[in-house]
Amino acid sequence: MTTGQIVSRMSGDTVLVQDAIGEKVGKFLQLVATFIGGFVVAFVKGWLLSLVMLACIPPVVIAGGAVAKVLSTISSKGQESYSDAANVVEQTIGSIKTVASFNGEKQAIGEYNKLINKAYKTTVKEGLANGFGMGSVFFIFFSSYGLAIWYGGKLILTKGYTGGEVISILFAIMTGAMF
Template identity: 55%
Template sequence: MITGERQAARIRSLYLKTILRQDISFFDKETNTGEVIGRMSGDTVRIQDAMGEKVGKFIQLFSSFVGAFVVALIRGWLLTLVMLTSIPPMVLSVSVMSVMIAKMASRGQTAYAKAATVVEQTIGSIKTVASFTGEKKAVADYNKSLVDAYRSSVHEGLVAGFGIGSTVFIMFCTYALSVWYGAKMILEKGYTGGDVLTIVFSVLMGSM
């Protein structure tokens, strides 16, 4: 996390230096001040998360994945293989949810950048806006950007809800499958109740 903080500060500094080297036409055609500020504050935080906390979390989850499946295969490889069929739909559900949430978050960030641009241009040229009675138009443009951001946030919440719901549904179906097949293993293959519970929790914790 310390490394991520240092890199984020360095990226902000280099980003500002690069922006200040651009020609005036760059700010007229390619970007605007509101977007520059929004990107500098928003994107660097994401980079910081990816380089800091996410790295430690990845190591933790990868270790849990390997360790859990090793334990499960040792205690009962047959039941473990049956439960492995639940991993592809769970991974697919989480992947689709992550991609959709990323798209919605990007749309929301773009809408907020547009709103910030409207505010900055309106306040920066307030005399001109007031002389042409453009206050209502500026407010309407700002509200439109906020509505777009609101819709993106609502869609993001819906996608997250459906994604988490489908993941939990798959997980409970896996519980049902493991209990049913585990009972058969106890009757036919000499498994114990402790073996079944160990395999179930190991596979589910490893797949999460």
């Protein structure tokens, strides 16, 4: 590993280190309580609609996991490209006298531009994957809302549910499942 790669990785991983030493335990307890509380409220209010809404959770989780996996792969490629570009800069500046004496500035600039363009293309791919992935997740999420409202309407007509119960169940399940 070169010095440029080390510097690039350190700057990219600083956020990860900060997240690792943050308030993880408190956040974990909050999310577990939200998860359990959401399902308890939903099943107490109306178990029929809650069961239907439970069927909507696996597609959201699968889509979210697929998006995370694709973004992780693309992001690592982008990080590698930026690392290679930083390595070219570090080597060029470290031996600037030699580069200048052999008129190698244009070659160094060309190599740097090639690597930065590769990193730019990777970043564009990452943006497209992020947009498509989040669009897919939200499509499934809002389709779940539509299913819950449609089935909730049927339950209002046939089983004596109220509109408030349907909305309470919808938000309890989706809030509990989202975290």
